[in-house]
Amino acid sequence: MQPEHIVSSFDEDLNRIDSKILEMGGLIEHAFEGATKALKREDADLAKDILRIDDEINALEAEINEMVLVLIARRSPMASDLRSAIMTLRIAGQLERIGDYIKNVGRRTHTITSNDAFIGSTSTLIRMAKDAQAQIRNALDAFNRRDAELAEDVRQSDEQIDQLHNTLFRELLTYMMEDTRNISGCMQLLFIAKNVERIGDLAVDIAQEVIFMVTGEWPDEKRPKGDRTPRMVFDEDA
Amino acid sequence: MSDSFEDFDMDNDISDTAVFTADDGPAASTPPKSIDDQPAIMSARNVDVFYSDKQAIKSVDLDIPQNRITALIGPSGCGKSTLLRTLNRMNDTIPTARVEGDIRFAGQDIYDSSVDVTALRRRIGMVFQKPNPFPKSIFENVAYGLRIHGLATSKADMKDRVIAALKGAGLYDEVADRLDDPGTSISGGQQQRLCIARAIAVEPQVILMDEPCSALDPIATAKVEELMEQIRERFTIVIVTHSMQQAARVADKTAFFHLGELVEEGPTEKIFTNPENDRTQAYISGRIG
Numbered sequence: 001m002q003p004e005h006i007v008s009s010f011d012e013d014l015n016r017i018d019s020k021i022l023e024m025g026g027l028i029e030h031a032f033e034g035a036t037k038a039l040k041r042e043d044a045d046l047a048k049d050i051l052r053i054d055d056e057i058n059a060l061e062a063e064i065n066e067m068v069l070v071l072i073a074r075r076s077p078m079a080s081d082l083r084s085a086i087m088t089l090r091i092a093g094q095l096e097r098i099g100d101y102i103k104n105v106g107r108r109t110h111t112i113t114s115n116d117a118f119i120g121s122t123s124t125l126i127r128m129a130k131d132a133q134a135q136i137r138n139a140l141d142a143f144n145r146r147d148a149e150l151a152e153d154v155r156q157s158d159e160q161i162d163q164l165h166n167t168l169f170r171e172l173l174t175y176m177m178e179d180t181r182n183i184s185g186c187m188q189l190l191f192i193a194k195n196v197e198r199i200g201d202l203a204v205d206i207a208q209e210v211i212f213m214v215t216g217e218w219p220d221e222k223r224p225k226g227d228r229t230p231r232m233v234f235d236e237d238a
Numbered sequence: 239m240s241d242s243f244e245d246f247d248m249d250n251d252i253s254d255t256a257v258f259t260a261d262d263g264p265a266a267s268t269p270p271k272s273i274d275d276q277p278a279i280m281s282a283r284n285v286d287v288f289y290s291d292k293q294a295i296k297s298v299d300l301d302i303p304q305n306r307i308t309a310l311i312g313p314s315g316c317g318k319s320t321l322l323r324t325l326n327r328m329n330d331t332i333p334t335a336r337v338e339g340d341i342r343f344a345g346q347d348i349y350d351s352s353v354d355v356t357a358l359r360r361r362i363g364m365v366f367q368k369p370n371p372f373p374k375s376i377f378e379n380v381a382y383g384l385r386i387h388g389l390a391t392s393k394a395d396m397k398d399r400v401i402a403a404l405k406g407a408g409l410y411d412e413v414a415d416r417l418d419d420p421g422t423s424i425s426g427g428q429q430q431r432l433c434i435a436r437a438i439a440v441e442p443q444v445i446l447m448d449e450p451c452s453a454l455d456p457i458a459t460a461k462v463e464e465l466m467e468q469i470r471e472r473f474t475i476v477i478v479t480h481s482m483q484q485a486a487r488v489a490d491k492t493a494f495f496h497l498g499e500l501v502e503e504g505p506t507e508k509i510f511t512n513p514e515n516d517r518t519q520a521y522i523s524g525r526i527g
Contacts, residue, residue: 003525010524076483078510078522216512 002080010075017067017088018144024060024095025140027053029133031102032199036129038109039122039192050106057099064092083216087209091143094202094209098136101195101202105129111188118175118186121168125189128164128196135161135203142207148214154207155223161200162226168193169229197227273491273505276303279444279474280325280362285339287320287329294320296498297339302444307466307475309489309506311482313527316495318478322446325476326362327355343444360387363437367449369429371421371436376413379421379432380404383440399439406472407435408465427458434465438473445469447477451484463488482522486510494518 005011031053068089071077077085112122135154142151172186172193204223211219278301287295295317302308302325310318320329327348329335341348348358360383371379380400381390390396400417404410409431413424421432430450437445447466451459466475466488479485485492486506493503494513502515513519520526 002523003520005524006527007524078482078486078524079513079519081523082511 007075010081013067013071013075014081014084017064017071017085020060020064020067021088021091021095022140022144024057024064024092024099025136027057027060028095028098028102028136031057031099031106032129032133032136035102035105035109036126036133038106039112039126039129048106050103054099054103057096061092061096065089068092080213080216083213087213090209091206094205098199098202101199104195105192108188108192112185116185117179117182118172118189121171121175121189124164124168124171125193125196128161128168128193128200131157131161131164132196132199132203135200136206139203139206139210142210143213146210146214148211151207151210151214152219155204155211155219158200158204159224159226161197162228165193165197166226166228273303273306276306276490278302279304279344280476281340281342282321282324283340283342285321285324285337285341287317287324287338288334288336289332290334294498295324298500300493300500300503302474302476303491304474305470305472306490307470307477307488308491308493309485310476310478310493310495311480311485311522312495312501313521314480317498318493318495319448321495322448322476322478325444325446326359326364327353328364330355360440361442362444362446363440363442364446364448365430365433365437365450367452369426369433369453371429371432374421375418376404376421376424376432377417380435380439383436387440389440403435403439404432406438406469407431408461408468409435425458427454427461430454430458430462431465434462434469438469442473444474444476447475449478449480452480459484482510494521496521 031050034049034053068085071085075081112119135157138150138154138157141147142154169190172190175182176186208219211217280302282298282300285295285298285300286293298317298321300321310322312318323329324337324341325343325348329337337349343358343362347353372382374382377400380403381396384390384396384399390399401410404413409428412428413419413432416423421429424432430453434445434450451462454462463484466477469475470490477485477489489506491503492506492509494501494509494515494517496517502509502513502518504514509518510522513522517526
């Protein structure tokens with residue numbers, strides 16, 4: 001833990017910005033929960049909330065941008081404070097993108113009905129979504145605690161989501177080949193899966209920014225990556 | 239070994255490594271050379287400075303890279319100005335000051351008993367916190383150093399050199415029509431640039447600047463910083479500054495001092511974005527004073 005600034009209002013400014021990031025994180029968690037429940041057909045109304053929440057997330061991002069801009073102009077942050085300011089800007093942008101992906105998921109959930117032949121695949125998708133939610137939660141915990149180790153765990157855990165995405169991709173391809181009437185629904189599910197997979201990637205980006213914030217160095221590029229879907233399509237063609 | 243310091247020409251004494259000038263700067267595709275690779279024009283090794291019994295500097299090791307700007311930062315009383323003053327033996331004027339260790343300029347020990355201090359200070363000039371023009375005309379302020387070192391061969395040569403120095407300090411256009419006015423008649427920022435013109439007129443290799451902008455407004459400060467940026471192609475600059483933003487803006491290398499110790503030194507961008515030492519981090523982020 002670093003000592004406090006001589007100018008205490010500097011600490012207050014930094015804390016306020018951190019709180020706004022966590023507020024964005026809370027909204028994202030709520031929206032993601034809603035989208036996942038809608039997928040499970042538990043509460044379709046929750047999906048409607050997502051659009052409203054996305055507006056709030058966008059407004060928070062704009063507010064954080066403004067706060068960081070003012071912080072840089074007024075406080076001239078240096079060293080770890082400077083890294084925090086810049087990384088916070090990036091993290092706010094990534095959370096906003098995550099909000100957009102969740103909104104996309106919410107918009108598509110109504111296209112899936114319980115009569116669809118491929119409904120079993122939604123359980124894989126829900127597992128993916130749960131994993132992605134955990135990744136966001138851990139990335140934000142790492143941000144809050146300035147915990148580079150936890151952030152590294154997030155980086156290492158993304159492979160699981162990628163592998164579920166591969167499995168789902170394969171399953172849905174099979175359904176589409178079996179019966180062309182499945183194509184429309186399967187495509188919607190694939191789009192949802194791709195959005196969730198991207199959310200996982202953004203959680204990794206946030207984790208990497210936390211590592212830079214804490215250590216001043218970007219983590220090694222090498223980390224387990226499991227997305228095989230681009231090759232899968234070509235393999236099938238071959 | 240010469241003790242006159244007259245033959246310390248950059249071209250043959252320091253290194254044969256290319257020195258970038260305005261005319262032959264690095265090609266756009268050439269990555270900028272690391273400050274750590276730049277040859278040192280001055281070096282301090284195991285330097286201790288005492289004022290009577292009080293130790294102001296404790297075993298400092300520091301290299302001053304040639305044709306680069308080195309900033310010395312730290313809270314008041316940390317020893318940064320003391321170290322600056324040891325670099326051209328200004329501490330000789332303080333009877334209680336005692337310097338131990340090894341300080342070399344172009345490889346030669348500047349505290350060797352055979353050293354001609356006047357010649358040394360011609361090679362290592364100084365600009366002070368408060369602009370201190372002589373009570374003479376603008377022209378004479380610059381001509382003075384040239385005259386005492388016998389550097390001008392004729393009246394015409396003297397005029398050329400004074401004008402070149404004033405131009406070099408970015409001041410000539412502002413004072414061209416009043417060179418005979420007193421040096422004290424111009425603004426504080428102009429006076430400081432006059433002092434820089436006076437320093438560069440005798441063609442030193444190193445210019446030491448002790449908080450050169452602390453008495454100037456932001457515009458005058460910006461002009462001095464712009465000037466430093468321009469002249470660093472010809473001179474090595476060591477600046478003591480209380481403004482961390484100034485160090486971050488102008489310096490290639492930054493050294494942080496605390497309680498007489500050199501805590502950390504390195505490329506400026508590293509010191510201000512990712513310092514290694516907790517004390518450096520605490521100081522530059524405003525956590526210790």
